[in-house]
Amino acid sequence: MTTTRRTLLIAAAAIATAMPAIAHDYTAGDVAIGHPWTRAAGANGTGAGFMRLRNTGGQPDRLISASTPAARTVELHTMIRDGDVMRMRPVQNIEVAPGETVELRPGGFHIMMIGLTAPMNQGGRVPLTLRFERAGEVTVELAVEAAGARGGGHQH
Helix, strand or coil: CCHHHHHHHHHHHHHHHHCCCCCCEEEECCEEEEEEEEECECCCCEEEEEEEEEECCCCCEEEEEEECCCEEEEEEEEEEEECCEEEEEECCCEEECCCCEEEECCCCCEEEEEEECCCECCCCEEEEEEEECCCEEEEEEEEEECCCCCCCCCCC
């Protein structure tokens, strides 16, 4: 192998290693957590966490809470139709039945982060600790997408 070719291969490997992964997945017990993400938002505002939760086990599980150093308060929410208006409502937990997948997405279930302690800038990552009734606790990183993102920029 020539020195030039070897140098190019080493440079290509270094660039590939430095690039962020498009899809990032985590596991807590029997719950697979796919592509956690959020939208860019300013400090002192609110943000929402989205992801895919899949229960690969034989017992139901529930997401019972979440926390992050990036916000003063974190709540589990859903969106409900009230006449012609969609309203956000807190929920006690988000159930994930055996063999089922629950999408936390804009307009549906989501993790509300209230009182952001710093801006969430596009391209950044935000740590979020999820607590499941059976699977326990896992910390994931929310990929920060553009302010108007619908989650289509990554694999789901």
